[in-house]
Amino acid sequence: MTTAPLLYVCVRPQQGAAAAEYESFRTAMKLDESAVGHLDLVREPLTDDILERYSGFLVGGSPFNLADPESTKTDVQRRVEAGLERIASHVAAGSSPGSEGPAAMFTCYGIGVVTRMLGGEVSRAYPEDTGPVGIELTADGRTDPLFGGLAARFTALTAHKEGTASAPPGATLLAVNEGCPVQAYVVGDRLYATQFHPEPTTKAFTERMAVYRDDGYFESDHYEVVAGRVLAASVTEPARLLQAFARRFGPAAA
Template sequence: MTRAPLLYVCVRPQQGAAAAEYESFRQAMRLDESQLAQHDLVRAPLPADVFDRYSGFLVGGSPFNATDPESTKTDVQRRLEKDLTTIAERAVTATTAALFTCYGIGVVTRYLGGEVSRAYPEDTGPTAVEVTRDGAADPLFGELATRFSALTAHKEGSAEPPPGGVLLAANEGCPVQAYRVGETLYATQFHPEPTPRAFTQRMAVYRDDGYFAAHDYERIATQVLAASVTEPVRLLRGFARRFGPETPH
């Protein structure tokens, strides 16, 4: 029986950046719009039948942070974090598959009882990621190079995976770059989907949001454009092959 489509879940208030992120996921996974649907969680809660309609979920990044003080979180942020937790609950019990990225890894880590803090930020741009021994044995990460470049821009992170999490990738600056819980929940701190060009365009949207000094944009963009980020895309294609509607070509 043919599996249902995957669903990209948008958690970015900036609609232009969200639309570009969806396209980055879709193109990286080599899926068409019928194979990768999209839902704007910022503007609408998860539909009641969402787990019946989709075989898996891809959660994008956001300027929100899991460590934002509760007193500063908007009603929208609280609601979408509750909905992301619902997706994580389903993925932990293997009733769906999910890949949470960047902001999403913080939400999932906290839900699972792990610690997220502002102690492990990474500068905007390429970073070196190392696949762990457990990662080398993982169905998705085991297909990647043992050391690769990925694109990051985040203000929070974790020293270790949450209870039940298997560490799949790490680096010195942010010890938890990726983990898996069970067989169907994956989370990455890095962004697996954008090309360097798409990442610089996203940087322009968030130029004044504190990820980097605005006057450093051109310097950082030059570094990003020179980066080779082939392995994160392969991770996404592996996720699509394993959980998506059909094997991408």
């Protein structure tokens, strides 16, 4: 365990949703604000010293889609993707047994960035509706230092328009489900990526849904029905995953 803090990396243009996501990560890990920094990659540059100052990086979701044609992406989205690739590459370079490099947890939109960086394919072929889904650990997942402490089958929250058919080169598949076959993987021993959202409570997720109500993740006039399904779900295991990440890679103060 290190004394350096973790860093939440915001890739959401909507500042209210980003602030809430930061709080969701921090509270899920049971860390105070001194243990989790904040970088708004939409509005701030990623500098070399940032890569060296933190023990780990937490990348949240975004309304951006990696699989969209490059010609349709804004300069902001391209800059965000380039910054995330720098973080993933930096972590992957030091992600080997015995390494003391930083760790990372890339989630939702972030898993696509890591997948592409590793030579995998991200497409619109594996979307999942907004709400709770079943997740199953693979044999490797059941023995992984982080995932191995979870139930072999659990419920998590998803809302995404893209995914991938198989883990990219160099990655070990940790979790799957029928609708989206790659739910989590690890590269080396410290670069983790999940398709599902590990951080929000069901209430926080419905509040995020309200922000993106008209963004095509669900029929806007079905909000109450979808929100009711979310609030009725039990999503205990994803927070336990983040707590395991914080214990393994977070600051000693945790």
